[in-house]
Amino acid sequence: MPRRLKYRFSALIPALLLVSSLLSGIIQFNVSVSQAHNEIRKQATERLQLDITRLQNILYNLITEGGLVDARLNLSVTAMDPSIQTLLLTNDNDIVILSNHYIWENSKAESISNYSNQLAHSVREHNRASVGFSDSNPMMLTGTYPVILQLENEQGVPRKNMGTLYAEVSIENEFAAERNEAISRSLILSAIMLGVAAIVALLLHLLLSRRLSHLTSAAEELAAGNLNVNVDLKGNDELTTLGDSFNDMVERIRQDISRRRKAEQDLRDFNESLEEAVNERTEQLEEAQQIAHLGNWHWDIMTSEVLWSNEVYRLLGYEPRSVTASYDLFIEHVHPDDIAIVKESIQKSLDTGVLYALDHRIRSADNIEKWVHSEGKAQYDKHDQPIAVSGTIQDITARKQAEQGLIAAKEEAENANLAKSLFLSRMSHELRTPLNAILGFGQVMQFDIKDENQKNYVTEILKAGDHLLSLIEDLLDLSRIESGRLTLSVRPLYINQIINESVRIVKPSSMEYDIQIINDCDTQACIIADSTRVKQILLNLLNNAIKYNRESGSIYIECKQQDTEFLRICVTDTGKGIDPENIQHLFVPFERLGVEHEGIDGTGIGLALCKQLIELMAGRIGVESIPDKGSTFWFELPLAPVDELPDSLGVTPEVAKAKGMRVLYIEDNLANLRVVEAIFSKFPELTLISATNGTHGIQLAQDYRPDKILLDINLPDINGFEVLKQFKEDERTRDIPVIAISADAMPLEIQKGLDAGLQDYLTKPIKLGALIDALKS
Amino acid sequence: MTLNISKLSLTGTLVLIASLLLTACSETPRDPLRLASSPWPGYEPLYLARDLGYLGEDRVRLFELPSSDITMESFRNNSTDLATLTLDETLELIHDGTAMRILLILDISNGGDAVLAKPGIKDVQDIKGKRISIVNIPLGIYMLSRLLDSAGLERSDVEVFPMPESKQLAFYEKGKADVVITFEPVKTKLLEKGAHVIFDSSDIPNEIFDLLVVHEDVYQRRRDEICHVVNQWYRTLDYMQQNPEQAADAISKRLGVTPQDFIEMLDGIKLPSRKENINMLGTTSPGILEPAKKLNDIMVHEKQLMRHVDISSTLDMSFAECHEG
Structure with missing residues (x-):
């Protein structure tokens, strides 16, 4: 910067002088060239006028005397001027008589140069010369002059006529010479101005620039920090004053600076103490983070810059600040299986602005797998563009491991339980198949055996078999419930109907123990439940009431509408009651409260099953007992809304006689088939046709058109429902009632079958009575 | 500060150089060389050179004079820079004190x-x-x-x-x-x-020489243009050799004769080649000196000249083989 000023004085001003001198040189040049041009034109015109006029006279005299030779001499001599380009003497027909080029003689003048016949004619006519510069070439002067000629004709007689003297003069060379002279003059002028410029530059240098330079270098030194600088300029002008002012200024700056330095020192001290405080706090935070294994981080999306607290480094297995923190480095350490979810969480947080929090695994640099809890939240600018994400990351490996232990234990237990249920389910199914044969043939034997003793044995066998069967059924139900495989077919139903049916079923048994059943339930209330299960619960409670009653006791059944939602059914016995401390164990599976030693048979799962079923149907079960007086077992089930009442009251239709009936039984299990064959042999009016697979069965049905069809659902080739469908689709078999028989009595399936057109559904093992009933209906 | 002075002088120098370049570019177009001549077959190649464009009107201007006496006079009174002169005319002019140089032997008369x-x-x-x-x-x-x-x-x-x-x-x-x-x-x-x-x-072979002469001052100042004239002379001779008919057509017109006449005229003169010119004008004993001395004797005898003239100092060889700048 300081140099510029020097240039301005020492170079710029002379440069301006120089430029102006060049400009004036150019102007001078132009003016003199223009003047010279005019002068030359004037002179050339005058000279031509003079030359031609002289030639005119000479030619007049010579040609009058007939001396063409002398005329040519004169014309040639006149033409000895390089500026004369063309010199012609023409006759009145514009034919060249004489010329400075001999070769042109006797040719037409117009073809040679700018000679104009018209102009020549005019000149001859008016006897007046025409001189002027050519329009096309300002450097060309042309002159046309009249000449009196006295030429001899062919007969040698002189004839006077008017001729023309024509000249073309170029002033180009003269002008060029003049212009060059003008250039020289301008150059000399410019050179002088250059000298002046140099002198001015030198003077400026001595007077101004050198002293300015002193000032400048002093200022530079000052700028560089030298406060002891002093300017001493000689002379007595503005610059000297400026120098003095500069010295004053330096002194003031010196004072200023020392004041400012003190202030700066104070500020530095303050900053240091602040810094210490910050450091202290940072250390505390650091310590806290270390204890909590909690690190925090900040990710600037704009710059991709990522900041980690020291604990984040340690979590990832690095020495703090030993690597460059980055989003990618973090992701690198996330467990491969968790990368997707981590990225997704962060992205979701970026998209929605919601705080994200998740547990995931990381693999630290020292190859240790850790569980961490990550939380983060995005920050946005005013255009809702995410600019940063910050959050925390905490090592939760210990907690996670504990949780994992618990979960594992729970899962183990659940698995064990599931295995148990599965085992029970399998076992009961396997148990049922042989029982099928025992009970089936037992029933058949009852018909055949006449000996009373033997008949009693068979009866005992059948009783024990029935008990075993019910035990298995209960076990199966319980295991289904526990494994979550039990499905209910819940719909509105009239409870009194079910109670009546159940009472009828247990009646024989109660009479055996001389126990009176009083059914005091005459409600027309409708509940929502699975009818089969409700019946199962009622039978269970009634059987218990019979089993645990006193001799000649009674059972009292009543229904109470608790409120608008539930109906309570109570079964009260007159047994010895239950100890209050035992009541809580009542509904626990296999808990028999010590009665196993009292000769009452039971499995200990009945009540447990009831409780489970009731709860499945959104009901409750409970017991109130007064020792030595009796117990009241109750259960509540939800009432059906009034508009969901069933149409039919479900009254069992009159049983028709099954006479001369042909029955087709489709069954792959030979044991079952034989049982049914044995049963049918007792009824001569019944004819049994059998098939061991679905295809054969369909064929037989179409051929023989039986009156009834018994259909096993689990067939080897076609599923029983599919067989049923084909019966219903075929015109020949459509109207034949079909009764399904299956071991897998799933309520949903039963319903499905009934909906598809089944007349009835029987479960294995086949109860003779039920079968007969079904056949008769 | 020395930097400023040097910078300034540098600027000045640059301006000067620029000005000089400007001058050089627009150098004065000089007046053309003036060359006076008269009808004579040996001089005609000059006109042919002009009409062929070899000479260039802006470099050499030919003055066509009706007779040789006028040519001599015009050269004597400086109305022309160059002239075509006979050897005898040349001797007289030198004798009378005209400073000049003999550039070329244009022809030697052999019946012309x-x-x-x-x-x-x-x-x-x-x-x-x-x-x-x-x-x-x-x-x-x-x-x-x-x-x-x-x-x-x-x-x-x-x-x-x-x-x-x-x-x-x-x-x-x-x-x-x-x-x-x-x-x-x-x-x-x-x-x-x-x-x-x-x-x-x-x-009387080898006695009548026709020459191209130039004034001494022009000879000193305008060497490039003189070289140009000399070179174009030989160039035109080559042209005539190669195109005798076209040359005869062009030249005969100016002389007012038929082309055939001109071709016959050429028998009456000898046009020396460049080499012959060198032999006549150059070498240690230029060939022209002997005929010149003989002519000189006669002229002195006839009282045309008062004394002998030494033309050896006027003989120029530098243009026999020159290169135009």
Whole structure:
């Protein structure tokens, strides 16, 4: 910067002088060239006028005397001027008589140069010369002059006529010479101005620039920090004053600076103490983070810059600040299986602005797998563009491991339980198949055996078999419930109907123990439940009431509408009651409260099953007992809304006689088939046709058109429902009632079958009575 | 500060250089070289050179003068820079103090100069008492002298009428002369009028030289242009050699004769080549010096010159083989 000023004085001003001198040189040049041009034109015109006029006279005299030779001499001599380009003497027909080029003689003048016949004619006519510069070439002067000629004709007689003297003069060379002279003059002028410029530059240098330079270098030194600088300029002008002012200024700056330095020192001290405080706090935070294994981080999306607290480094297995923190480095350490979810969480947080929090695994640099809890939240600018994400990351490996232990234990237990249920389910199914044969043939034997003793044995066998069967059924139900495989077919139903049916079923048994059943339930209330299960619960409670009653006791059944939602059914016995401390164990599976030693048979799962079923149907079960007086077992089930009442009251239709009936039984299990064959042999009016697979069965049905069809659902080739469908689709078999028989009595399936057109559904093992009933209906 | 001064002077220098360059670019177009000449077959290649564009009107301007006496006068009075002169004219001019240089031997007359006589005059012996027209240049006197020598007559034996060659034809036609000592193209024109040659330069070979001369000051100042003229001379001779018919057509027109006439005229002159020129004008003993001395003697004898003239200092060899700048 300081140099510029020097240039301005020492170079710029002379440069301006120089430029102006060049400009004036150019102007001078132009003016003199223009003047010279005019002068030359004037002179050339005058000279031509003079030359031609002289030639005119000479030619007049010579040609009058007939001396063409002398005329040519004169014309040639006149033409000895390089500026004369063309010199012609023409006759009145514009034919060249004489010329400075001999070769042109006797040719037409117009073809040679700018000679104009018209102009020549005019000149001859008016006897007046025409001189002027050519329009096309300002450097060309042309002159046309009249000449009196006295030429001899062919007969040698002189004839006077008017001729023309024509000249073309170029002033180009003269002008060029003049212009060059003008250039020289301008150059000399410019050179002088250059000298002046140099002198001015030198003077400026001595007077101004050198002293300015002193000032400048002093200022530079000052700028560089030298406060002891002093300017001493000689002379007595503005610059000297400026120098003095500069010295004053330096002194003031010196004072200023020392004041400012003190202030700066104070500020530095303050900053240091602040810094210490910050450091202290940072250390505390650091310590806290270390204890909590909690690190925090900040990710600037704009710059991709990522900041980690020291604990984040340690979590990832690095020495703090030993690597460059980055989003990618973090992701690198996330467990491969968790990368997707981590990225997704962060992205979701970026998209929605919601705080994200998740547990995931990381693999630290020292190859240790850790569980961490990550939380983060995005920050946005005013255009809702995410600019940063910050959050925390905490090592939760210990907690996670504990949780994992618990979960594992729970899962183990659940698995064990599931295995148990599965085992029970399998076992009961396997148990049922042989029982099928025992009970089936037992029933058949009852018909055949006449000996009373033997008949009693068979009866005992059948009783024990029935008990075993019910035990298995209960076990199966319980295991289904526990494994979550039990499905209910819940719909509105009239409870009194079910109670009546159940009472009828247990009646024989109660009479055996001389126990009176009083059914005091005459409600027309409708509940929502699975009818089969409700019946199962009622039978269970009634059987218990019979089993645990006193001799000649009674059972009292009543229904109470608790409120608008539930109906309570109570079964009260007159047994010895239950100890209050035992009541809580009542509904626990296999808990028999010590009665196993009292000769009452039971499995200990009945009540447990009831409780489970009731709860499945959104009901409750409970017991109130007064020792030595009796117990009241109750259960509540939800009432059906009034508009969901069933149409039919479900009254069992009159049983028709099954006479001369042909029955087709489709069954792959030979044991079952034989049982049914044995049963049918007792009824001569019944004819049994059998098939061991679905295809054969369909064929037989179409051929023989039986009156009834018994259909096993689990067939080897076609599923029983599919067989049923084909019966219903075929015109020949459509109207034949079909009764399904299956071991897998799933309520949903039963319903499905009934909906598809089944007349009835029987479960294995086949109860003779039920079968007969079904056949008769 | 020294930096500023040097910077300033640098700027100044640059401006000066720029100005000088500007001047150089627009160098004064000089006036063309002026070259005066008159009709004579040996000079005609110059006009041909001009008409072919070899010379360039802006570099050399030819003045076409009607007769050789005017040419000599115009050279003498500086009306022209270069001129075509006979050796005798040259000797006279040098004798009279005109500073000049001989650039070229344009031709050597070998019949081009002739003595023609009207019918009835059989040979040189018959010229006694006759009226003789001679060209009013030293050559005329020289030829007369050689004629008289060969006839063995004295100057007083004949009546002499000197005049420019341009007037000789009319003079003869009017019957004012019995004998005409002249040269081409007047010679051919006289032959057409019935005259016949009784003596010519082939009888005195290597005596009549036609030269291209230049004023000393021009010689010093305008060497490039002179070189140009010399080179174009030889170039034109080459052209004539290669295109004799076109050349004859062009030249004959200017001389006012037929092309065939011109071709015959060429027999009467010898056009020296560049090499022959070098031999005549250069080397340690230039070939022209001997004929020049002989001519000089005659001219002194005839009282045309007062003393001998040494032309060796005027002989120039630098343009025999030059390169234009």
